[in-house]
Amino acid sequence: MLIPLSRAKPLLGISMDSDPSDDLLLISALQAASTAIQNFLKRDLEYGTYKQTLDAPDTPFLRLKNYPIHAVNSLEHRSMTVAAESYDIETDNGMLFRRDGWGCGERVIKVEYVAGYILPSDIPGVPESTLPANIEYACALLAQTLMRQPGVTAERVGDLSVNYKDDGGDLPGVVKALLMR
Structure with a gap:
């Protein structure tokens, strides 16, 4: 994976003390996002x-x-x-x-x-990651997008309203912008 669970959770505003039963969904989304990013870049990133x-x-x-x-x-x-x-x-x-x-x-x-890059890991004692931070962040953002309820095009929480555009065929613009650096 291009970002480990311990780094993805804080970026996504998820407490490290959150219910670990939700971790499987996030790990699956992070793995899918990692694959999608490498496919988009047309290269393997792992050392x-x-x-x-x-x-x-x-x-x-x-x-x-x-x-x-x-x-x-x-x-x-x-x-x-x-x-x-x-x-x-x-x-x-x-x-x-x-x-x-x-x-x-x-x-x-x-x-x-x-x-390639040494990928980030939650395993103690492995070498420090050399993967650029923008790729890690892109992976977390894409995983967040993948975890949204399929078919939902808008959400409202209190006074905050967000509309999503998903044509189903491409990475979100912010993810592409992070990867093009």
């Missing part, structure tokens, strides 16, 4: 080792699916291992840059690399 087979571009830049990139374990082009000295890693945008390009001849490039 791990990834393998990709790509078609060589006609430019000096090779875009990998997942980032930030921490290391390239192996890169094979034209059925040969490419030396790490022959390309630069643009960590934050998931690109490998090679001055003489990737084209010509065999077009298949195979890459194994380490990328």
Whole structure:
């Protein structure tokens, strides 16, 4: 999950002392929101080792699916291992840059690399999260939206009235805005 229960509850105004029987619904919504966000971003955010087979571009830049990139374990082009000295890693945008390009001849490039963020966790002793706070917050907001009563388009509590627009096909605007940063 992109945000643990202990961080989601305060963001959503839920007391940590609230009835734990409600936690299952929130955890399910957080998991669904995490998946929806990664699908929207078209990448996995969790720190791990990834393998990709790509078609060589006609430019000096090779875009990998997942980032930030921490290391390239192996890169094979034209059925040969490419030396790490022959390309630069643009960590934050998931690109490998090679001055003489990737084209010509065999077009298949195979890459194994380490990328992603250390996700936040409620488990004691795990490394501290490196996931940007805006992604955590987007996950909490999307989970809150998912937990609303289906079909409800407006709510009134005292003097406060809120209307919801849900066309069913997209993330809420505030969630998208947080993810586009």
